[in-house]
Amino acid sequence: MDRGARARFRPEEAPSAGMKPSALRQLSPELQSKLRSCTVISSIGQLVEECVCNSIDAGATKVSVVVDTGSTLAITVSDNGRGMSVRDVRDVGRRYHTSKCHDLQDLSDNIKTLGFRGEALASMSDLSVLEVTSRAAGSFETYTRISTKAGTATLACGPARYQLPKAGTVITARDLFHNHPVRRNMIRRNLQKQLEDARARVYRLALIHPAVGVSLTEFNGRRKELMRLPPGRSLLSALSDAFGSALASSLVPVGLTVGPFRARGYVTPSNRALNSPEVQFLYVNRRFVKKTPLHKAVKDAFNAARDPYESRRGPVTAPPGGHPGYVLCLDCSPSEYDVTYDVEKTLIEFRDWEMPLRVLNEALREAWPPIKEKEKEPDPLEPPPQTREPPVTPPPAVAVGGTETPSKDANGNCICCPPLARRRLGVPSMGTNDDDDAFICQTIEPFEDAPPPQQQQQPQPPNDVRSLLATWKNPVPAEMYQPSMPSSTANAVVTRESLENATVLTQWGKKFVLIRSASGDLFALDQHASDERVRLENLRRDLTARGDAVTSKVLPHPVPCELSAAELATLRANASSAHRWGWRWEDDDAGGGGVSLTGTPAIEGTTLGGDALGEYLREIAAVGLTSAPPPALHRLLASKACRGAIMFGDMLRRRECVALLEELRKTQLPLQCAHGRPTAALLAPGAVVDEDAALTPRNRRKMLAAGVLKTWRASQEKKRHAPLKLRIGAKKVVRA
Template sequence: QLSVITKQKDKLEGFNLVIEGGNLISSGVIAAERGTVIEVRNIFFNTPARKKFLKTDAVELRHIIDVVTQYALANPSISFSLQHEKHSLLNAPQVQDQRSNIASIYGTQLAKELLEITYKDDHLTLTGFIGKPSQARNDKHQQILFVNNRAVKNVDISNAVHNAYHSMLFHGKYPIFFLSLTLDPFMVDVNVHPQKHEIKIDQIDMVKDVVMDAVNTVLKENNLIPTLNLEFEQPSSFVQKETKYSFEKSKQQVLDVEERNHTESIPTESSESMPPVEVYHDDQGQEVEPTPQIPVKNSLPDMKLFGQMHKTFFIAETEGGAFFIDQHAAHERVMYEQFMVQLLKKQVATQRLLQGGMMDVSPSEKILIDTNKAELEQFGYLLEEFGQTSYVIKTVPSIFGRLQPLDSVKEMISSLEKGNSIMELKETIITRMACRSAVMAGDELTNTWMQSILNELNRCDHPYTCPHGRPTIIKITADELEKKFKRRG
């Protein structure tokens, strides 16, 4: 049961059309306001059996909201509103730009943090917005894709976007995106799904590569440091809570960290595992601390290092506020990217063990080692046979010198036993190795070492998260601090 009332801008009268069950009931001239009203009633009046297949009212209402939302996002120049039982569910006014359109539907807080993406070549045009890693969700409800202005779902494109974030998201987290892809219509097959929701794309590998590269470029070019909003902090209780941190006055001061030898601060089996440290001297030849200032470079904003807090975080001053850096997450990202570069170039730096590590293996493990010996060597592990059921570990990757060689090799063998090759699991293996060999919470670091970690983090492609997706840096703005100290409203 359908009725349509429409009136053009330059006409004095409108037109009314009523259809029921596919039959024309009435039509003719009618007094009406400018615009079009389409009203549908009793959609199952002549097909009651189909009503039995509906979900609950709440589920069906969400589907309706999704459809209207997609139309509103695709047409920012048109105003959309959705009401249910006299309650407004969606109000998207006419706007001039896509960011304002997203803000009217999903809120200003989300929209202002989104990163704009624009790419064009001879084959396709990609425009829209992607979320920062800190905005990732537990579901895919805010992954909106339009192909030739049609809202669709395409697993290949969604995976390409997700892969661009690969080491910046927690497991089980999904990025937000609102993307519009324009292709030659002959490249798109829309007759895959009865409702045209799913499509197939010709030359999909080329399209996936372009989408992933475009998203990756935007992520590299933007500041992804999350800003902490102190307004959402719970008011402090008068009862002092126990904390796992302790403040040691004898070892730590507000703006200075007592210098100690690296071997005293960080327990390690090899100096090779430490980041490179530059030594500075004054005019008399005495060793001095370098000025704790990150050089103007690529990835990170300028900052001035103050010191270490609770043997877990670095504190640094920056434009408009202060940075808090998680020392473990930052060092983990550095080691992950450095080793990944070495592995891709097949130039993994190794260190020879003076005594070697003896490892007993079972007959099946021996076959796995012999079969995958070349891949193990690419990772920096050189194993030599010592009898029929033993191997000696001769070399290990220099960058992961803090790891126990025996545990690392056994972990790789365990992965091989599950039927995977080492190279197939390189992301997982390197992430785990970087995590275990990085400095830990509780390790006391010198200013020189902290500065070295920050310098190396500044050279990373993705310095804002560890390989697991945890943030390496958060910012507290001076404005937020002034509010907390009641210096401003």
């Protein structure tokens, strides 16, 4: 070995035994199958959905699902489809054994079935003990197979002990996730969420297949029906059963066919925004899809049809809205798109997105026409529209007594008069034509013949606000404004510890309380935001400290409450929590599964009705049950705290400032008000304050107030250069 080679391979640089890279090895088939099964099947809802998809592909018109939440944790799905032959029963449950896809051509061009990979039953067999019992159409024999370990271990296979009365298949998966104890414990801790997820998955399948009757039942010692949709129903009746008749009756039909693409379905009106996105169903060839450009197109069309300048009117307790509701189906050739390799098979990719997006937008335009500029509320800063047609050529300026009279614009209006002044200076003409515009400026001096002016008339720039904003350039640089403050100030952060051991200096401007922390930092305390936080937590403490329920106001007669099926299930599962916050209800006499409110919470003279209850139930379904009050109640308490708090302009004595700081320290969130605004801001770091330590307290307060004034002036200078924000229809101009 040469000298260079010895230098490259020095003994001291050789890797130690613990640092040797691991050799690549192929996973065993058993481990491959187990890892794949955990990816394909991850929840009870996904398992139920795969079985229902197989039943629909088999031509079933009736599917029954039973979820056993007892000690065995099992599911049973039975249907009246075509069934399977003896040969198919022997191979069922093996990975990549399917009757829906046989070659690449089927995979790329003919994906018309909901399932096509042959992995669902194999994954179920790997995560449970799978029993498949089936009777083929035209056969008198019923066969069964019990397998595990992805179908490789057969426990039993042959004629079934009990014969099925008709053709169909029964799939039973027992002891779910027995070989994954962590996931099994997680599912048991969240059984209600798992059941709701299964109900939502089954419902979106049954919604687009109205010829299939579906039922979902929970069994835990006794049967509890969660959902039932009869066969032969209409789409509107299914929506009415799940989300209420009021929503179903307000839907607007849409439909358009362009070439091989066809869009059809129902949407909510543009003036009726929903409080949650749960009524959003988009299908491609009856396959439920999500998170595609089609969803963004629907959202953009809905936003374009709504008036962006219309203020949200309603009580403080009203839940925030803004979600469109729709059930849309796009039909096209299967060769136009591809189902991506997603576990849930809800992501697709079109060969060309332009055509499907165009068809969908044109179909939605009929129900959601976009707001045009002429349909918007007129700008109060723009001149009112003229009532008569403008002249083709503007009249030239004329001279009277050697003085040139002002010219007129293309609309016949005087150029020298601003739009608002023109209304005051205009003199109506003496003619009898009622169509004359009173805003046209008339010249008082008599007209005389004069030669046309020698100077050519220059085109006048547009004087309306929109044209000015279109050509206006912002003189402020794009970089964020940085005030001239020490570098330590920018890095300093207001924390809870900053308020501990802080001392009150003085009130400034009847808006802020100047305080100094133990480290010498100077803070400005917002007196309104601080008192608002204190009052909010006092109100919440008064409610949560009670051992009994919130006071409920008894209604004179029951009021029907429009709740979706998911919200009804959440209400029945968390009835005690709803009772605690003051809601009382009874089941409807019609037997439709709905409820009617007999009592509502009454907080300081304000009642919370069905909308507030529905919002609270949606929050429970999303984040679980907590001790926090319902969102509507929180907004009500925040409003009460804001209206009763110390306002800007209120003079505070020193002892009142000290008491406010003491109460703020005791709160759970002392750094933000009830609406999320900060309660304190850092004005100067400790180094700046330490320089004035030798001064008297009176002089120190003066210099600190001068520093606050300098910071305030810098912020005002920033606002002065900020771009204008015009609120069309609000009759005022505000700065950012």
